[in-house]
Amino acid sequence: MPEGAPDNPACEHCSKPKTVHVTEIKAGQKIEKHLCKDCPFVNEGVGAGAGGKSHQPINELLSNFVLAHSGAGASTAQKKCEVCGMTWAKFKQGGLLGCENDYSLFEEQLTPLLKRAHEGSTHHTGKVPTRRRGDGAVRKRPNMNRLRRELTRAVEAEDYEAAARLRDQIAETEGN
Amino acid sequence: MKLSDLTGKAGEWLRGSGPMSETVISSRIRLARNVKGYTFLTTASRKHRRELEGRIRETILDADLAPKTLYVDLDQATELDRELLVERHLISRHHAAAEGARGVAVGSEEDLSIMVNEEDHLRLQVLKSGLQLDEAWEQINDVDDALEEQLEFSFHPRFGYLTACPTNVGTGIRVSVMLHLPALKLLGEIEKVFRAAKDMKLAVRGLYGEGTEATGDFYQVSNQTTLGKDEQELISDFKHTTIPKIIDYEHQARRTLRSERATALDDIVFRALGVLRSARLMSSEEALKLLSHLRLGIHLGRVKDIEIQAVNELVLMTQPAHLQKLMDKKLEGDDRKAARAEFIRYKLKAV
Numbered sequence: 159m160p161e162g163a164p165d166n167p168a169c170e171h172c173s174k175p176k177t178v179h180v181t182e183i184k185a186g187q188k189i190e191k192h193l194c195k196d197c198p199f200v201n202e203g204v205g206a207g208a209g210g211k212s213h214q215p216i217n218e219l220l221s222n223f224v225l226a227h228s229g230a231g232a233s234t235a236q237k238k239c240e241v242c243g244m245t246w247a248k249f250k251q252g253g254l255l256g257c258e259n260d261y262s263l264f265e266e267q268l269t270p271l272l273k274r275a276h277e278g279s280t281h282h283t284g285k286v287p288t289r290r291r292g293d294g295a296v297r298k299r300p301n302m303n304r305l306r307r308e309l310t311r312a313v314e315a316e317d318y319e320a321a322a323r324l325r326d327q328i329a330e331t332e333g334n
Numbered sequence: 335m336k337l338s339d340l341t342g343k344a345g346e347w348l349r350g351s352g353p354m355s356e357t358v359i360s361s362r363i364r365l366a367r368n369v370k371g372y373t374f375l376t377t378a379s380r381k382h383r384r385e386l387e388g389r390i391r392e393t394i395l396d397a398d399l400a401p402k403t404l405y406v407d408l409d410q411a412t413e414l415d416r417e418l419l420v421e422r423h424l425i426s427r428h429h430a431a432a433e434g435a436r437g438v439a440v441g442s443e444e445d446l447s448i449m450v451n452e453e454d455h456l457r458l459q460v461l462k463s464g465l466q467l468d469e470a471w472e473q474i475n476d477v478d479d480a481l482e483e484q485l486e487f488s489f490h491p492r493f494g495y496l497t498a499c500p501t502n503v504g505t506g507i508r509v510s511v512m513l514h515l516p517a518l519k520l521l522g523e524i525e526k527v528f529r530a531a532k533d534m535k536l537a538v539r540g541l542y543g544e545g546t547e548a549t550g551d552f553y554q555v556s557n558q559t560t561l562g563k564d565e566q567e568l569i570s571d572f573k574h575t576t577i578p579k580i581i582d583y584e585h586q587a588r589r590t591l592r593s594e595r596a597t598a599l600d601d602i603v604f605r606a607l608g609v610l611r612s613a614r615l616m617s618s619e620e621a622l623k624l625l626s627h628l629r630l631g632i633h634l635g636r637v638k639d640i641e642i643q644a645v646n647e648l649v650l651m652t653q654p655a656h657l658q659k660l661m662d663k664k665l666e667g668d669d670r671k672a673a674r675a676e677f678i679r680y681k682l683k684a685v
Contacts, residue, residue, distance in 0.1 A: 243377060255376065256374055257374055262490070271500060275559075281493075282504045283563065286489070287482055288479060311575065
């Protein structure tokens with residue numbers, strides 16, 4: 159049967175229809191596995207992280223990711239971080255990145271993964287390190303929608319102390 | 335301050351006096367940070383790992399983060415000491431079991447702990463008793479700022495604080511609330527809480543976090559999303575929506591037990607007390623389960639001569655490492671169970 163033929167009748171380990179195609183790179187050898195989605199072997203290899211710590215959520219994400227992008231391009235396979243030596247294949251095995259450069263190097267591959275992990279978000283909103291805030295100005299302009307939502311919730315929860323604080327904060331922000 | 339100073343008393347988070355403490359055991363916030371200029375620990379050499387550990391240790395000790403700070407070199411610490419720190423929620427199981435240069439700094443009140451060279455270079459944690467998320471955030475944010483004056487953290491304009499695992503990237507925050515939900519469990523409604531939590535993208539874990547079974551009806555609820563939601567929004571969701579809903583639900587269940595199943599409730603509570611006061615051999619799972627029922631009985635006014643704090647302390651002190659530290663000897667099998675039973679009888683002023 160030619161590789162990647164669509165009518166694969168059964169998983170390698172049980173008789174269910176196979177829907178997951180896992181490509182592993184072990185010692186430079188490309189190993190392809192064809193499994194059903196419920197098969198415990200799906201997570202094998204992609205599973206156990208560095209130091210033996212299991213990252214269940216990231217492993218699930220990664221196996222889903224592999225499912226959606228089974229034909230990951232050759233350019234991805236060849237990319238290797240010049241700072242830490244991380245490759246996409248190694249990351250898929252361990253679930254951990256090697257250095258901050260990996261986030262830029264694999265930005266394209268990481269984006270769909272981050273979306274799945276973080277309810278669709280791909281951009282940070284929140285605290286920014288002081289030394290990046292420049293002139294020591296306010297860390298971040300308060301988000302008015304958020305403040306109003308919080309105020310409603312505080313009133314509903316009868317937390318009047320918080321409500322008063324939020325009201326003042328809203329007034330102050332509007333005044334600016 | 336020495337590690338042995340910790341054994342005999344319970345930490346701040348077990349005072350049992352914080353807001354909503356009949357249901358909320360503790361509130362915890364942790365931040366994951368990495369130091370710019372070093373690779374993550376996944377790929378760091380032994381030399382860099384050691385160098386980082388030394389640099390971070392010095393920064394923490396110089397920063398005056400708590401009235402007194404204890405630093406434990408975990409590479410040198412005994413297995414029992416590491417286990418003790420896990421039982422007190424000051425380090426993770428993973429950190430205890432790992433190898434190589436790593437440590438933990440603990441503030442004298444035990445509300446602050448900083449793991450050095452865990453999965454990320456730094457894991458800052460503030461732990462408070464009861465529902466005190468705003469207080470925990472304020473404190474941890476200050477600690478983060480203080481450390482950041484000396485250490486530049488890896489930060490990306492789009493991805494935020496960079497972490498070894500992409501599931502922590504962005505704010506690097508994990509907000510966890512430890513809840514005691516015995517009535518929901520007794521009424522068979524706990525599964526509903528799990529399902530609701532899952533729908534809200536929250537994780538529910540046992541007393542000792544990742545990979546541990548919920549024992550004794552203690553459940554830890556925490557966020558999974560760290561990107562695209564700012565810290566205060568996340569905390570506010572927990573404080574005003576998620577946690578109050580679960581608490582209400584548990585309190586309703588407690589009221590139902592008291593009004594509609596009073597005899598069955600008393601049976602469970604006083605059986606628990608009876609066994610705790612008489613048993614000669616006690617496993618830690620059994621102790622947790624019985625202490626959970628006793629705790630419920632105290633809150634509902636069925637048991638009047640024992641305080642909730644005493645039960646909280648017993649939950650901690652009957653864990654294996656604590657018990658062995660208290661008895662000052664290595665205990666296994668039935669010896670350990672006998673020591674646990676004896677300690678409980680002593681604390682509950684039984685025969």
